[in-house]
Amino acid sequence: MTGTAAGQPRRLKSKISSSGVTYIEWRNPFMVAWWSAAFPGFGHYLLGQYLRATFLTLAEVLMNTLARVNEALVYSCSGNFRLAAEIVDPRWAYGYMLVYLLAMWDSYRSALQNNKLVQLAELENTRISPFFIGKSEIHYLEKKSPLKAAIFSFGFPGMGQMYNHRIGLAAYAMTWWFIYISLSNFYIAALELVYGNIAYSTQLLRPHWLLFMPSVIGGSIYHAFITSLEHNRLFRIEQVQYFRERYGRPTLKLFSKTG
């Protein structure tokens, strides 16, 4: 949407396309910064900036792996500071740190600007489109259950995004979850845990890949939960817009003027 000529919308509140519903919504800047800290890129996902968020998540996995940050984190948490210092690769660690901090900063800064634009978009109140039908996808606004979305993502990160019609992000998150599960030996170790072989289970686990998982599952649950809350809000706004158009000029006679 580039045109801002008279009559054309200047700031859209949301757009529905083959990728799902993309929208601008009020964000707590600290929450956005926090999710960037949990996993660089997650803060940008919350702002609807899907491409740069995906780029940042790729950078995080790549540079964390090369710099061996997760292993260092495990050593640090268990008091093994000498080992932690030894394992980190300085060729990658500084770059990792800079990207990590700047991603946090950028998401926080964007959230502040985002919140101003939300107010402008809401005051402009352009018509929200509730329905999309294309060659290979159908998307629509509907009343959703935030709890169901959270449970979907808890079961398998990405499924909550599927529930919310964000198919690109859903496929991306599910692919990575498969990779984390297999490279960390998560399921095999969990199985050994059930059999009671605790020490063997711990031995099987690979800390580097395991440590990505809490952030990913947490971020996925959070994203699914608030996205469905906000879809509900978009649904309500759109429906009121429609009712105002269609039933805005009733000729009802509620009270007779006699007497």
Place this chain on the structure above:
Amino acid sequence: MIGTFIQNTELELALSVLEHHGVPAEHIAVVPMHGREMTQASVSAKTGTVNEKAFEIGIACATALGVVGTSVGFTLELGPLMWGVIFSFGGMLAAFLIARTVMGRRQRSMIGRVRRKRSNAQPEITVLVQCESERAEWVSQMMLKYNALSVGEMEEA
């Protein structure tokens, strides 16, 4: 006829069916029950129930503690998986309960601005339909069929 609804797709179905069967759009009035706090966008952005906000904070804390628990667990007896899960759920529960208590108390102390706890059954839309008395029963049935919360009749004066 007067019906109260919550906002969902069934409500649109109800109105479309009424129109399809010959009730003119001018004889239908739809009133969003959002008060006058927002004139443009009808639902305020920053409001959410206390439970919704507490859940968000809970998930954020669960994630942070999940990473810590997993890391620490490598040297503890039960192993990283168990400690990761224990830390996550513990953190989630603690943060949720603390946030709910704090926000609940703050909300209650805001005299005059207390928002009622939003339950699903609270009406969000009131629909008024003017029709002949012979059709009143049919209109009422249609409203109830499409999930009206309550339906009432107002006789012509």
